[in-house]
Amino acid sequence: xxxxxxxxxxxxxxxxxxxxxxxxxxxxxxxxxxxxxxxxxxxxxxxxxxxxxxxxxxxxxxxxxxxxxxxxxxxxxxxxxxxxxxxxxxxxxxxxxxxxxxxxxxxxxxxxxxxxxxxxxxxxxxxxxxxxxxxxxxxxxxxxxxxxxxxxxxxxxxxxxxxxxxxxxxxxxxxxxxxxxxxxxxxxxxxxxxxxxxxxxxxxxxxxxxxxxxxxxxxxxxxxxxxxxxxxxxxxxxxxxxxxxxxxxxxxxxxxxxxxxxxxxxxxxxxxxxxxxxxxxxxxxxxxxxxxxxxxxxxxxxxxxxxxxxxxxxxxx
Amino acid sequence: xxxxxxxxxxxxxxxxxxxxxxxxxxxxxxxxxxxxxxxxxxxxxxxxxxxxxxxxxxxxxxxxxxxxxxxxxxxxxxxxxxxxxxxxxxxxxxxxxxxxxxxxxxxxxxxxxxxxxxxxxxxxxxxxxxxxxxxxxxxxxxxxxxxxxxxxxxxxxxxxxxxxxxxxxxxxxxxxxxxxxxxxxxxxxxxxxxxxxxxxxxxxxxxxxxxxxxxxxxxxxxxxxxxxxxxxxxxxxxxxxxxxxxxxxxxxxxxxxxxxxxxxxxxxxxxxxxxxxxxxxxxxxxxxxxxxxxxx
Numbered sequence: 001x002x003x004x005x006x007x008x009x010x011x012x013x014x015x016x017x018x019x020x021x022x023x024x025x026x027x028x029x030x031x032x033x034x035x036x037x038x039x040x041x042x043x044x045x046x047x048x049x050x051x052x053x054x055x056x057x058x059x060x061x062x063x064x065x066x067x068x069x070x071x072x073x074x075x076x077x078x079x080x081x082x083x084x085x086x087x088x089x090x091x092x093x094x095x096x097x098x099x100x101x102x103x104x105x106x107x108x109x110x111x112x113x114x115x116x117x118x119x120x121x122x123x124x125x126x127x128x129x130x131x132x133x134x135x136x137x138x139x140x141x142x143x144x145x146x147x148x149x150x151x152x153x154x155x156x157x158x159x160x161x162x163x164x165x166x167x168x169x170x171x172x173x174x175x176x177x178x179x180x181x182x183x184x185x186x187x188x189x190x191x192x193x194x195x196x197x198x199x200x201x202x203x204x205x206x207x208x209x210x211x212x213x214x215x216x217x218x219x220x221x222x223x224x225x226x227x228x229x230x231x232x233x234x235x236x237x238x239x240x241x242x243x244x245x246x247x248x249x250x251x252x253x254x255x256x257x258x259x260x261x262x263x264x265x266x267x268x269x270x271x272x273x274x275x276x277x278x279x280x281x282x283x284x285x286x287x288x289x290x291x292x293x294x295x296x297x298x299x300x301x302x303x304x305x306x307x308x309x310x311x312x313x314x315x316x317x
Numbered sequence: 318x319x320x321x322x323x324x325x326x327x328x329x330x331x332x333x334x335x336x337x338x339x340x341x342x343x344x345x346x347x348x349x350x351x352x353x354x355x356x357x358x359x360x361x362x363x364x365x366x367x368x369x370x371x372x373x374x375x376x377x378x379x380x381x382x383x384x385x386x387x388x389x390x391x392x393x394x395x396x397x398x399x400x401x402x403x404x405x406x407x408x409x410x411x412x413x414x415x416x417x418x419x420x421x422x423x424x425x426x427x428x429x430x431x432x433x434x435x436x437x438x439x440x441x442x443x444x445x446x447x448x449x450x451x452x453x454x455x456x457x458x459x460x461x462x463x464x465x466x467x468x469x470x471x472x473x474x475x476x477x478x479x480x481x482x483x484x485x486x487x488x489x490x491x492x493x494x495x496x497x498x499x500x501x502x503x504x505x506x507x508x509x510x511x512x513x514x515x516x517x518x519x520x521x522x523x524x525x526x527x528x529x530x531x532x533x534x535x536x537x538x539x540x541x542x543x544x545x546x547x548x549x550x551x552x553x554x555x556x557x558x559x560x561x562x563x564x565x566x567x568x569x570x571x572x573x574x575x576x577x578x579x580x581x582x583x584x585x586x587x588x589x590x591x592x593x594x595x596x597x598x599x600x601x602x603x604x605x606x607x608x609x610x611x612x613x
Contacts, residue, residue, distance in 0.1 A: 019496035020412050027408040027421045030401055030466055034428065037439040044442060095338025103332055112339065114588055119346045121584045123524025125551045126573050129558050130349045133356075175345045182342065206324050208331035229430060236432020238527035239551075243558055263434050263527070270531055285438040292435060296427045 038289065045283035047276060056283060062249045062265070064273075069280035071287065073251045077166065077259035081241060082234040084170025084255070085177055089234075090227050092174070093181035094216075097223075100182070101189035102211050113183065120179035128243030131172040136163040136244070139171065144256065159256040164246035167255040172240050177230035184229060184303065188222020189215050225303030232295040236288060238263040262288050350577070357574030360567045366575075370537050370553060374562030380572045382539050386454075386548040387576075389541060390533060391523050393458035398465030398522075399515055405466065406473025406511075411499050422474070429467035436463050437528030445532065455543040457533025461522040468521060472514020476507035509594060513587050520583040524576060526551035550576040 052059060052069065059070015100113055144161030151157040196214040205213060216223070246258020247268055260268075262284050273281050368379030409422050440460030444450050480503050488498040504511065534546040535556060541547075550572045557569035 016495045019499070023404050023408040024412060024417070026401055026404040027413075027470075028417070030405060031421055031424055033443075034424075034439065034463065037442050040442040040447060041438055092338045092341050095335045096342050099335040099339050103335055110592060114592070115346065116339075116342055117588075118581065118584065119342065121520060121524075121580055122346070122349060123526065123551060123576060123580060125524070125526040125554045125558075126349065126353065126577055129554055129569060129573055130345075130352055132558055134348060134352050175342075178342050206328035208328040209324070211331070232430055232432075236434060238432070238434040239555060243555075263432065266434055266438070267527060267530055271534070282438060285435055288432060289435045289438075292430075292432050293427065296430050299430075300423070300426055 041282060041289070042286055045279055045286050048279035048283040051276060052280075056280070057287070060251065064277050067276050069277065071262070071280075071284055073249050074260050074262045074265045074284065075287070076251050077245065078235055078261040078263070080166050080255070080259065081169045081173055081245065081261055082231055084167065085173035085234040086227060086231060087174075088171065089174035089177045089230060090181055093178050093226070093230070094185055094223060096178065096182040097185035097189055098211055098215075100186050102207070102215060113186070116179055116182055119175075124176070124237060124239040125243075127172055127176055128240040131168065131240060131244045135172060136168060139163055139168050148256070155253040156255055158254040161256055162246075162258075164244060164258055165256050166245060166259045169241045169245035169259075169261075170255070172244055173234045173237055176237060176240060177233045180233055181226045181230040184226035185219070185223045188219040188226065188303070191222070192218045222303050225299045228295055228299040228302060232292055232299065235295065236263060236292055238267050242267045353570065353573050353577050356567075357570040357572075360571030361574065365568075365571055369539055370548060370568065372537050372556070372565070374560070374564045376564055378564060378568055380550065380553055380568060380575065382536070383548040383550045383553040383572060384575065385539065385541070386533075386536075387523060387550045387579075389454060389547065390457045390461060390529070390549055391519060393454065393543075394461035394465055394522055395515075395519060397458065398462035398518070399469060401462070402466040402469025402515075402518070403473050403511065405470035406477065407499060407504070409470065410474040410477035411503065425467040425470050428463075429471060432527075433460075433464060433525055434527040434531065436460055437531035439463065440528060440532050450544050452532065452534035452546040453544045454533060454541070454547040457529050457547065457549070460528035460532045461525060464522050464525060464528065465518045468518040469514055472517070473507070473511050476510025476514065477503055479510065480506045509591075513591055516583055516587045520580050520587075523583075524551060524580050526555055530555065550579075 048056065048069065055070065057071050057075065059068070060072045061068050061070050062073070063069070096116060100109055100116075104112060140161045140163040144157075144163070144167065147157045147167075148159075148161065192215050196218055197210055200210040200214040241261050242264035245261060245264055247260055247264060248258035249260050249265075250257065252259070266281050266284060266288075269277070269281060364377070365379045366384065367381045368377065369382040370380060371378050405421065405425065409418055409425070412418065413422060437460050440456055440463060444456035444459050445452065450456060484502055484506060485498060488502045489495065493502070529549050529552055533549060533552075535552050536546045536548050553572040554569045554576070557565040557572075560566050560569070
């Protein structure tokens with residue numbers, strides 16, 4: 001007996017070590033593989049990087065005939081569509097979050113959060129299809145003319161509503177980022193201690209005043225982080241944008257003109273691109289990768305513990 | 318109007334605005350579902366589901382090869398993604414209380430929110446370029462697996478964290494080795510959460526389009542070869558959404574209906590199941606509490 005015990009303990013420890021090592025190597029190898037792939041991607045972009053240098057991000061031409069490629073129109077398109085998405089999507093999301101966290105009767109909270117999260121489950125390509133045949137006519141017939149009438153004198157709404165433009169792409173993006181921004185903001189608001197609300201209420205504040213003074217100001221870093229996550233989704237979203245943005249490689253301030261984003265350019269040209277053009281497309285991917293990395297690390301740092309609330313079923317972003 | 322009435326009015330308006338935001342968020346969902354069913358349903362019949370896409374726009378085309386392709390892509394992706402994600406989750410939760418574990422968790426979170434088109438580029442870099450296979454089923458599955466891994470890892474970690482520590486301590490105190498404790502006690506108790514996460518990740522990758530466009534591409538033929546391009550439901554929609562041919566457009570809506578049915582039933586089923594379960598555990602806890610208070 002006495003001789004066997006240390007022996008069995010030893011073998012137990014060895015199996016434990018083996019199990020831990022194998023589990024760790026699976027986790028580590030995945031991580032290593034992803035970064036290896038990133039390195040390979042940058043290597044693939046090398047041809048374009050050495051050909052155009054820093055001029056790539058300031059170049060305005062995308063011309064396969066002359067083999068000259070620049071990313072400026074697509075960076076511009078991505079910025080414009082994402083900005084529209086945030087301007088529309090974030091206020092609506094905050095409204096939803098306030099309702100779900102502060103106002104809704106308890107029995108409706110769970111089913112309603114559930115339905116909002118279903119919005120994230122709809123595949124991106126179906127958003128695009130719907131936008132093309134249902135949202136587009138509504139935008140062209142009723143919404144865009146209103147903006148033209150009101151703001152037609154600014155360069156932003158100069159032109160005729162056609163419905164394949166940066167405005168429509170921004171609106172569909174706004175709808176697509178709502179589930180992310182709303183659910184993370186809601187988690188941030190739920191994390192506000194009740195003592196904050198009680199203090200405001202006891203001073204005679206109404207519910208909306210309590211929400212503004214106690215909840216929104218307390219949860220603002222969480223809401224900010226949620227918006228950054230929404231930005232990340234909007235920047236990288238591909239299919240719905242490709243199907244609505246009009247796919248024209250031009251820089252135009254009018255939201256009613258077609259444009260192109262970095263992601264939609266890759267999707268549109270992937271099949272045919274070869275040689276230098278393929279390398280340039282991959283370089284655009286590298287730019288997108290860097291933007292996504294910065295945005296996500298930033299969001300992670302800002303929201304920290306709320307991050308786990310991100311719906312993991314998000315449609316094809 | 319006195320100040321009090323003004324403040325109450327403001328309160329009402331603010332509440333109304335919040336409710337309006339909820340409605341604004343729900344209208345698109347209802348509208349999308351209604352349109353997909355309205356336009357897609359007439360396309361669906363046995364022939365449509367079992368014959369292949371041809372891309373010519375003549376009547377008699379179906380989406381059979383796209384359904385098969387989607388199933389194969391998701392199946393192969395799960396073969397890689399589920400075990401790797403599960404083991405990563407186990408590592409992070411059970412052994413990850415160190416710097417390396419924190420790093421893995423951090424990058425999993427970052428990867429989970431990455432644009433899927435970038436993931437498509439990464440998969441392209443490996444399979445199409447490095448292994449020299451070209452657009453293929455295996456490349457598409459690999460891309461989907463990379464999307465899957467962080468989702469499964471995160472949900473597994475979360476599920477393991479919910480298992481009461483006393484169970485782990487009990488098993489270890491009885492002399493059960495740690496690896497056996499993890500597999501037989503921890504994972505067994507966390508299995509509902511693990512299964513939920515896995516199913517949700519499957520629902521998520523079934524609708525992915527951009528990474529497939531970059532890796533699996535498309536084929537109008539029945540194909541199951543791992544090294545050949547393959548059709549999928551999302552790409553059938555993307556190829557046809559702008560087509561001047563009514564047949565092809567109808568095909569896109571039909572494919573959208575089949576896809577959305579697959580994704581939403583999986584999603585709703587899993588979530589409803591979880592909600593019910595949560596309510597049950599709450600009820601159990603409550604009865605225990607009342608029993609305890611009775612005893613005291």
